[in-house]
Amino acid sequence: MAWKRMCLEIGMGTDIRGGDSTKAAVRALKDALWRNALTIGPAIGQDADDMRVKVWIGAPNPESVDKAQILAVLPHGAGEVEVVEGGLVMPNDPGTDVTVMAHAAAEVFLNVGDPA
Incomplete structure (x- = not known):
């Protein structure tokens, strides 16, 4: 058996x-x-x-992302999280606050088929 990617969700x-x-x-x-x-x-x-889920997060200030909170979102399977620099930071007009955008990709793997 081998772990194969079954889907990619973004x-x-x-x-x-x-x-x-x-x-x-x-x-x-x-x-x-x-x-x-x-x-x-x-x-x-x-x-x-039985699935494994690899979560990729692109976010500003990746070191500030709490991976445990990300993993808590997964409803099934075992997961791991990789956070990289990405996303977007948009300050408001007076410069007193910011809007932050992050992106996620979840790769879902199942152990199927012949070993590679």
Whole structure:
């Protein structure tokens, strides 16, 4: 058996006020996941918790993103998170606040097929 990528889900999230990259990243991952229902696992005799999910987050100030909060979003399977520099920071006109945008990609893997 070998781990194979079954799907890639992508999303975008923001923190409109406050500049919280973690909040934007959590919203981005929810955007990626919440409009999908993966049924391939049961179709091939695997439980949803058998999957592995690699989450990629692109956010301003990647070192400030709380990976535990990102992993808590995953409804099934084992996960790992990689946070890289990305997203967008937009200050308001008076310069007293910022809007932060983050992007998420979730790669879903199942252990199927012949080993590579």
